[in-house]
Amino acid sequence: MFGATGNVGRHLFVHLRTKGWTVIGTYAQCQTEGLVRFRIEEEDFTQFPVAGSRWDYGIICSAISGIDLCRRDVVRSRAVNVVGTLRLVQWLINAGICPVFLSSDYVFGGDKGGYREADTVDPVTLYGQQKVEVETKLERYHAKTLIVRLSKVVTSDPTDSTLFSEWYRTIRAGKPVVCASDQFFCPTFVEDVVNGLRVLMEMRAEGLYHVCQPKRYDRVTLLEEFCRNTGMRCPAVELRQSAAFGFLDQRGRDTSMSPDKFLKATGFQFTSMGACSRYFMEKVKLCPCA
Numbered sequence: 001m002f003g004a005t006g007n008v009g010r011h012l013f014v015h016l017r018t019k020g021w022t023v024i025g026t027y028a029q030c031q032t033e034g035l036v037r038f039r040i041e042e043e044d045f046t047q048f049p050v051a052g053s054r055w056d057y058g059i060i061c062s063a064i065s066g067i068d069l070c071r072r073d074v075v076r077s078r079a080v081n082v083v084g085t086l087r088l089v090q091w092l093i094n095a096g097i098c099p100v101f102l103s104s105d106y107v108f109g110g111d112k113g114g115y116r117e118a119d120t121v122d123p124v125t126l127y128g129q130q131k132v133e134v135e136t137k138l139e140r141y142h143a144k145t146l147i148v149r150l151s152k153v154v155t156s157d158p159t160d161s162t163l164f165s166e167w168y169r170t171i172r173a174g175k176p177v178v179c180a181s182d183q184f185f186c187p188t189f190v191e192d193v194v195n196g197l198r199v200l201m202e203m204r205a206e207g208l209y210h211v212c213q214p215k216r217y218d219r220v221t222l223l224e225e226f227c228r229n230t231g232m233r234c235p236a237v238e239l240r241q242s243a244a245f246g247f248l249d250q251r252g253r254d255t256s257m258s259p260d261k262f263l264k265a266t267g268f269q270f271t272s273m274g275a276c277s278r279y280f281m282e283k284v285k286l287c288p289c290a
C-alpha cells in the first residue's frame with residue numbers, strides 16, 4: 001500500500017491488517033514505524049521486495065492531494081501524481097499485481113452534479129486533470145485495474161486535520177466557521193471508504209467505481225448536521241462564494257457523484273453524516289487531547 005500515512009491510507013492500512021490481510025505500507029515525509037520509505041518520483045521500482053511473495057494488489061494512496069498545492073508546484077505535482085504514478089502502475093502490472101488507483105470527484109467540472117461513472121470528465125482544476133490523465137491511461141492500456149473515485153472524506157478522529165476536526169477546533173475556539181456557499185459534494189465516512197475498497201478487492205472487481213455516500217450536501221447543511229449530532233452549539237457562519245477564498249485553482253460547483261453502480265454491485269450501506277458526527281463526539285470524549 002503506497003501512502004499509508006495519509007488521511008485515507010492510514011485508515012486503510014489498519015483496516016486491512018485488522019481483517020487479516022498481509023500489507024506493506026509506505027510513507028514519504030512522515031516517517032512512521034512499521035512503514036517503508038517510498039517516494040514515487042525517485043523510486044527504482046526494480047528494487048522492491050516483492051520477490052517470493054504473491055501480492056494481489058498495489059493500492060496507490062500516494063499523491064499530492066492538495067488542490068492548490070498541485071497548482072503551486074506544477075512540475076512536482078505532475079512528477080508525483082502523473083509520471084511517478086504511471087511508472088508505478090506499469091511496474092505493478094509487469095509484476096502481475098493489480099493496481100488500485102484512488103481518484104476523485106474533481107475529475108468533474110461540477111456543472112451538474114450527480115455524476116455517474118459513464119459521464120464525461122471535464123476537470124477544472126489541475127489536480128482533477130492529473131487524475132483524469134492517470135485514469136485515461138489506466139483504462140486505455142490496462143484492463144485489469146481498479147479505479148475508485150472518492151468525494152470528500154470525513155473521519156471521526158478529533159486529532160487529525162480533516163473537515164470535522166477542523167470545525168470542532170474552530171467552534172471550540174469560539175470563532176466563526178467560514179463556509180463556501182456554492183459547493184456541493186458527497187461527504188463520506190473514512191471507515192466506509194476503506195470497507196468499500198476492501199469489499200471491491202475481495203470481489204475481484206475491476207474498472208471504475210464511485211465510492212461515496214449517496215446524499216449530496218452543501219457545507220452549511222453538513223455543518224448544521226454535525227452540530228445537531230455532536231450537541232455543539234451552531235457557530236456563527238461566514239458564507240462566501242468559493243471565488244472569494246482566493247484559491248489558486250477554482251473549484252467546481254457541484255461535484256457530487258452517484259454511487260449506484262457500487263451499491264448495486266455490493267449492497268453496501270453507507271454511514272449517515274449524523275452517525276459519523278456522533279462517532280466523532282464519542283472519540284472526543286475518549287481523547288483528552290482533543
Ligand SMILES: NC(=O)c1ccc[n+]([C@@H]2O[C@H](COP(=O)([O-])OP(=O)(O)OC[C@H]3O[C@@H](n4cnc5c(N)ncnc54)[C@H](OP(=O)(O)O)[C@@H]3O)[C@@H](O)[C@H]2O)c1
Pocket residue numbers: 002003004005006007008009010026027028029030031038039040041060061062063064065066080102103104105149150151152153154
Ligand atoms: N481525502 C479525501 O477527501 C480524498 C478525496 C478524493 C480523492 N482522494 C484521493 O485519495 C488518495 C489518498 O488521499 P489522502 O487524503 O489519504 O491523501 P493525503 O492525506 O494527502 O496523503 C497522501 C499520501 O501520499 C504520500 N505521498 C506524498 N507525496 C509522496 C511522494 N512523493 N511519493 C510517495 N508518496 C507520497 C503521503 O506520505 P507522507 O504523509 O509520508 O508525506 C501520504 O501517505 C489521493 O490520491 C487523493 O487524491 C482523497
